[in-house]
Amino acid sequence: MGPATRDRRRACAAAALVVLAASGVVAGCRLDDDERGMGDAPVLNRRGDDTPAEVFNFPDHFGNLATKCVGHGLRGYTTTHFADDDGYIPSANTKIVPDPDCR
Secondary structure, three states, X not given: OOHHHHHHHHHHHHHHHHHHHHHHXXXXXXXXXXXXXXXXXXXXXXXXXXXXXXXXXXXXXXOOEEEEEEEOOEEEEEEOOOXXXXXXXXXXXXXXXXXXXXX
């Protein structure tokens, strides 16, 4: 194999790496949660309550349950959601109830 052939192979390998890297970046952008309607809701002045929720795990194929205080005297409950076999992603179930222990 001559020097010209080696140089051509190196150039092709470098070009292939650039194409792979670029396609990974584009694919990552395409799957952005906000664009798919599954991102977080906007937070006023970007200052929300990021304290962790208490999570209760359920067996496979059942949504997990998360709960936390979401305001003075209020507790929020929500379930996870995931795509069904047809790719449909239903809304997560959410419920806000009075809870005097939430201060």
